[in-house]
Amino acid sequence: MFDIWREIFQNVTKNKLRSILTGVTVAFSILLFTLLFGVVNGFKNSFMKNFKDDASNAIFIHVGSTSKAYKGFQSGRRIRFENKDYNYIKKQFGDDIEFITGRVFRGEQISYKGNKDRYSIRAVHPDHKFLEVTVMQTGRYITNLDLKKRAKNIVIGRLVEKDLFEGRSALGKQLNLGGINFKVVGVFSDDGGEREERTVYMPITTAQGIYGNNQYIDQFVLSSRKSMSVDEAIAFGKKIENILKARFNIAPNDQSALRMQNMSETNKEVNSFFTILTVFVFVIAFGTLIAGIIGVSNIMVYIVKERTKELGIRKALGAPPSHIISMVLYESVFLTMISGYIGLLLGGLILDWSSELLEDYGILNPSVETSQVVGATLILVVSGAVAGFLPARRAARIKPVVALRAD
Amino acid sequence: MQNKPRDNIFMIKIEQLHKSYPIGKESLHVLKGINLEVKEGEFVSIMGSSGSGKSTMLNIIGLLDDHDKGKYTLDGELIQSMDEVKGAKLRNKFLGFVFQSFNLIAYKNAWENVALPLYYKGVGRKERKIKAMEYLDKVGLKPWANHLPNELSGGQKQRVAIARALVTEPKVILADEPTGALDSETSDSVMKLLRGINDEGMTIVVITHEHDIAELTDRIVLLKDGQILSDEHTSTYNNKIKK
Known part of the structure; x- marks a missing residue:
């Protein structure tokens, strides 16, 4: 040979x-x-x-103002989600939902010692971690206990730590968010880019308490059960849309009051x-x-x-x-x-x-x-x-x- | 030294051999009933002008081509229409070839050319080289072992080819116009080399069209139009010519 x-x-x-x-x-x-x-x-x-930034089976639900009069309601009515809607969705679709979180958006000036800058803040439920594909570098994410206690705990992006702490660890340090002190319990990274890594997460209940003492939720993000096919996931999104539109008395063809963004559809x-x-x-x-x-x-x-x-x-x-x-x-x-x-x-x-x-x-x-x-x-x-x-x-x-x- | 022709042992025995080649729709009858016996240790030449059928005969004896009719026995083995694999094996075992145009492989040096038949015999590389060098030494070309064919003279190339023919220790050496491409001085030395090999007991069959070359063998078989015209010892043949 x-x-x-x-x-x-x-x-x-x-x-x-x-x-x-x-x-x-x-x-x-x-x-x-x-x-x-x-x-x-x-x-x-x-x-x-x-x-890649978000889970591929994620469904985003945004609310705005109605553009059509429906069932005796004038157009231009503002629709807002509340904590009870979160519980309602969970109860209605529990078996078909893998993860679900509400989102409240804020922007705050954050300072640590001499360093300060403005960062966007997302107040969320613990499931958000999986929906956003957040990777913990140190510490932990927001937990249900944080929500229950309305704890003043935050999880900051890798770049926030870099900006404010100049290479030192932020874990356990107190940060000043628009005059209120929060404790850093975790630092994360995200494949979504610099914008995502300059974000700060806090418990959704804490934000509701501090910024207005209400139960409002700006947006829902949820993911369909993993075993669903792409077509099933798309149908599932439609089903949620129809039920929520009925719940809020929104005309079925109203495009601005309730907007669904189904990643399965986009992926397809x-x-x-x-x-x-x-x-x-x-x-x-x-x-x-x-x-x-x-x-x-x-x-x-x-x-x-x-x-x-x-x-x-x-x-x-x-x-x-x-x-x-x-x-x-x-x-x-x-x-x-x-x-x-x-x-x-x-x-x-x-x-x-x-x-x-x-x-x-x-x-x-x-x-x-x-x-x-x-x-x-x-x-x-x-x-x-x-x-x-x-x-x-x-x-x-x-x-x-x-x-x-x-x- | 071994004794010359051993009686009753035929190295080559041919009976009523016929061979035709198709040429278009016609058929050219090249060999018309040849009978030939060569004993072990003989030095024979088959002589004839071009078209006499001598090359065809060499090809058949050399198992390079098969015959149509008749019987051919090589070292006691009856040769019938055989497949290529068996033919290759028998050629490798029984026969050594020396060609007019040397037929050395251009990109292999002298010893590699000599060693090639051993490769097909399944001999290991180390032993191949030792053997090849031994036979190159025998033909006086050991110092040229690492030269490519195009760095050698015609006579040297033919010596390499002879060493290659000998290296497997075959039963018969078949030489097809071995001096056809050489000048007369070189021809003589090549024939002397063949003579020396024959003296050691090797059976050699030379195909040639030159009287001078045929005379240097012991027996001349004269071929004309596909038939044997005469088959005599060289001395008898020479006497006849002189008459």
């Missing part, structure tokens, strides 16, 4: 021109394949990043868009590979033709047909794999170098998935084998006399 590879290595290195010809063809087609898929993947990455659209894009790119990339394969086939036919005499000599000296076939076959596969790998490496390097430049054009972290690379390599190896096999078998069938006569 080792001997045959030695033979092939000698064939390849001693016949540089034809090896390089084959290699360049394969390397180039793999290079194109890598670049094409890399750029599309990068495009996909940057698109997906915008949705984005996914179908990328499916089409991927199929399209796959067709093009496959065409590129086919071109490479045909190139390899051509060269292998030429190689066998050129070597007819040599193969004849080998046969006269006792080479069995199987040896002739495997020699040509292995060489084809060997060349295809090596040069395919070079093309891949080259493609990877180019993507790497250009990734900063491409980021300006909305292509984020362009790269090829391992499965795509493995697939392409497999196709190349198989095609190298097919490309080599037919000419090799023909060569093995030629009678030694005929082969020896060739020049």
